Amino acid sequence: MKVGYITSEYPHPKISHAAGIGTSIKNLAITLVKKGVEVTVFVYHQNTSEVVMDEGVEIHLIKKQKYSLFTWYFYRKHIQNYVNTIVRNKNIEILEAPDWTGITAFMKFKVPLVIRMHGSDAYFCKLEGRKQKFKNFVFEKYAFKIAKAYIAPTAYAGQETAKIFGLDKSKIKTIHYGLKLENFENKTPEAYHRNRILYIGTIIRKKGVLELAEIFNKVVDENPKAELMLIGSDSPDVKTGASSTYQLMEEIFTDTAKVRANYLGKIPYNEVKQQIMDAHVCAFPSYAETLGMVTIESMAMQKPVVNTSIGWAQELINDGIDGYLVHPSKLDIYAQRLLGLLEDEPLCSSIGVEARKKVEARFDIDKNADINLSYYKSLLP
Structure with a gap:
């Protein structure tokens, strides 16, 4: 089979941006190639036009263009x-594109188009x-x-x-x-920095980071050895207009917590x-x-995760068994x-073991690639 993906991001040195969407596409693309599928990735909004090969995947960089009028329309064309x-x-027999800002609106293709719900702007605005x-x-x-x-x-x-856009639910296939998994093995799960809490993700209000600052204040009050490690790009805050969300976190941290945050x-x-x-x-x-993605990556590494309790997270974690679910508020x-x-280190260990089992059962790309492939084939004329 021959499959094409349209995206604005993909992890590669010549591509200007890559995050969760790009990582999930790459994981799937490389796995499909190993199964004999020919995969082409089209990455738009790039600085140059170029074709490169990466782990068997053919990547087409499409240079961003500006027009005197209606750039949004003519660039799509x-x-x-x-x-x-x-x-x-x-x-190529089938194309897939993300839902974010509807890049494929007003486009017409010669083959079936599948939209993967990585998260539309409307979806995030609602949440x-x-x-x-x-x-x-x-x-x-x-x-x-x-x-x-x-x-x-x-x-x-x-x-x-489906609720937001009035979609036919029968046309939606859930594929995690x-x-x-071989890239996320932890052979020494007992070796880690005691009392270190890790957050990975954009430093942005919607990720609950301002609540995390307040939560960490409470943790440090009871456990002065606790430390908070944060990884991810800083961003402006849509609500206050502040240029840095991390600066807002720093304003929330107590003096003690600020010293223990990195x-x-x-x-x-x-x-x-x-x-x-x-x-x-x-x-x-x-x-x-x-x-x-960072949740299942952490679970694969046998880490106990305290996650949000909102909808999607309930499909990742069984509360109290392979992690915890708590509303950010x-x-x-x-x-x-x-x-x-x-x-409680034994508790961490037992939850970590169960977390790994959950990922192996539900989020193995080798198994999920087969599900994707079967679904693609079902959509062909």
Whole structure:
């Protein structure tokens, strides 16, 4: 089979941006290649136009363009024409694109198009209680309208997106993101920095980081040895207009907590694994995700995770068995979960073992790639 992916991000040195969407696409693409599938990735909004090979995947960088009028429309047509040319030349049978800002709105392709619900702007606006730009809603709704089918990383993300856009639920297939499990093995789970709490993700309000600052204040009050390690890009705050969300966190930290907090900023992806291994506990109190790659990566490394309790997270963790689920607004309960883990190493160990089992059963990319492949084939004429 021959499959194409349209995306604005993908982990590669020549590509300007990569985050959770890009990582999930790459995990799937490389696994499909190993199964004999020919995979082409189209990455738009790039600084140059170029074709590169990476682990068997052919990557087409599509240079960003500006037009005197209606750039949003004419650039989409440019992408459409480029993709259709490659689809024809390489006999690509199916295309997949993300839902974010409806990049495929007003595009027409020669083969079936699948939209994967990585998280639309409308979806995140709903979860965060923000007002969405009307233009973005129109683009996203139209992109869904012209797609043949949809894939959701969690049933929750699929259900909520269907409500927002009035989608036919029968066209939604839930397929979890997956990990290359051999890349996330922890052969020494008993070796870590005691009392270290790790957060990985953008430093942004919707990820619950302001609540995390308050939670950490409570943790340090009871456990002065606790430390908080934060990894991820800082961002402006949409509510206050502040240029740095981390500065807002610093304003919340008590003097004691501030000394025990360490913000590393964004670090290379290949260094994140070691930071997970070094952590005692991981905390992800997010208000807005479709699944949360860092959660399953941490679970694969046998780390006890205190996660949010919102919808999607309930498909990742069985509360009290392979992790904990606590709503980010429940500051005292969240802090007590963290403290309980820091004080009970056997509990950490048992939860870590169960977390690894959960990932092996539900988030193995090798198994999930087969599910994707079967679904793609079911959509062909």
